[in-house]
Amino acid sequence: MESLRRSMLFMPGNNPGMLQNAxxxxxxxxxxxxxxxxxxxxxxAARILVRNAVKDIDFYGTEVVVRVNxxxxxxxxxxxxxxxPVKPDALMVTKATEEDxxxxxxxxxxxxxxxxxxxxxxxIFPLIETAxxxxxxxxxxxxxxxxxxxxxxxxxxTADLGIKRTRDGEEIxxxxxxxxxxxxxxxxxxxxxxxxxxxxxxxxxxxVEKAKSLGLTGKAAINxxxxxxxxxxxxxxxxxxxxxxxVIQAMEQAKxxxxxxxxxxxxxxxxxxxxRAETTIKKAKLAGLL
Ligand SMILES: CC(C)(COP(=O)(O)OP(=O)(O)OC[C@H]1O[C@@H](n2cnc3c(N)ncnc32)[C@H](O)[C@@H]1OP(=O)(O)O)[C@@H](O)C(=O)NCCC(=O)NCCSC(=O)C[C@@](O)(CC(=O)O)C(=O)O
Ligand SMILES: [Mg+2]
Numbered sequence: 020m021e022s023l024r025r026s027m028l029f030m031p032g033n034n035p036g037m038l039q040n041a042x043x044x045x046x047x048x049x050x051x052x053x054x055x056x057x058x059x060x061x062x063x064a065a066r067i068l069v070r071n072a073v074k075d076i077d078f079y080g081t082e083v084v085v086r087v088n089x090x091x092x093x094x095x096x097x098x099x100x101x102x103x104p105v106k107p108d109a110l111m112v113t114k115a116t117e118e119d120x121x122x123x124x125x126x127x128x129x130x131x132x133x134x135x136x137x138x139x140x141x142x143i144f145p146l147i148e149t150a151x152x153x154x155x156x157x158x159x160x161x162x163x164x165x166x167x168x169x170x171x172x173x174x175x176x177t178a179d180l181g182i183k184r185t186r187d188g189e190e191i192x193x194x195x196x197x198x199x200x201x202x203x204x205x206x207x208x209x210x211x212x213x214x215x216x217x218x219x220x221x222x223x224x225x226x227v228e229k230a231k232s233l234g235l236t237g238k239a240a241i242n243x244x245x246x247x248x249x250x251x252x253x254x255x256x257x258x259x260x261x262x263x264x265x266v267i268q269a270m271e272q273a274k275x276x277x278x279x280x281x282x283x284x285x286x287x288x289x290x291x292x293x294x295r296a297e298t299t300i301k302k303a304k305l306a307g308l309l
Contacts, residue, residue, distance in 0.1 A: 023047045026246045028048070031056035042078035048084060051085045051086070054088050084111050085107045087102065103141055106141065117158050145160070146171075169210065171195060173191045188229060224248055253306075260308060264300070
């Protein structure tokens with residue numbers, strides 16, 4: 020069955036307490052970070068900790084993604100060689116380019132063969148956080164059929180663009196729209212950038228609403244407190260569900276009467292409205308609301 024990926028909770032790979040609880044925090048997906056949340060002198064210890072966590076901890080069905088260091092550093096290749104054999108669901112590739120995704124995919128193919136793992140079982144989640152990555156998003160996605168989703172990284176992206184990162188996020192409107200459309204075109208997940216002010220609940224909810232309204236399918240979290248609001252906002256509202264059910268009922272009646280287009284509450288209903296209603300029902304079922 021298709022699974023939900025509304026929330027992806029980041030946690031530093033060098034924090035055993037957080038890793039220990041990763042499967043019980045309610046997130047759809049956890050990202051165990053070996054990159055920016057881990058300082059240079061902790062990289063080796065974090066890699067061992069994350070390897071053991073992926074191998075031994077019960078994640079209770081939560082998707083497990085490990086963010087590895089770039090291959091251009093001393094740590095990237097070592098991360099992949101140590102982590103892939105314990106079979107995380109996916110590796111997250113930072114500041115992704117086509118070449119990075121191809122290289123990681125080739126290394127995974129070799130490791131899966133050596134370890135007797137199912138081919139293509141380890142997926143790839145590229146992080147789009149450079150101007151190059153954003154403008155090459157289609158070819159990056161097409162670089163490997165392991166790619167299951169994109170995460171937008173707004174801090175690094177705005178730094179690369181040399182622009183200010185603001186609370187309202189006006190400056191990432193284009194990036195969000197581009198990631199949403201490209202991911203939709205390829206049928207993969209489009210995950211929004213994290214919101215760093217954990218205490219600004221109102222601002223956070225507005226940010227999640229904005230991402231949803233632009234077509235992003237989920238959001239990264241940095242704190243467990245952010246998980247529940249993400250799920251609530253990404254779930255269809257009761258009003259949307261009731262309306263979708265009425266559209267489907269009316270469609271079934273119209274079908275019997277041989278009508279392709281009909282009206283409900285004085286508004287025209289045709290194929291795109293029906294498709295939207297079907298999507299709402301599917302999402303409600305996945306979220307356990309129906
Ligand atoms: C910020 C803070 C230190 C605050 O800690 P605090 O302890 O003050 O928080 P509290 O709320 O008091 O915690 C209450 C209880 O929850 C536990 N707890 C907290 N957070 C938890 C968590 N994440 N996972 C599990 N458990 C957690 C905690 O251990 C405590 O447990 P307990 O003691 O048992 O009660 C903490 O959240 C944290 O480390 N977050 C993750 C940081 C991180 O991974 N960043 C990198 C990824 S972003 C990135 O890189 C994006 C990007 O790529 C994008 C771009 O480019 O744009 C880039 O480059 O920026
Ligand atoms: Mg980053």
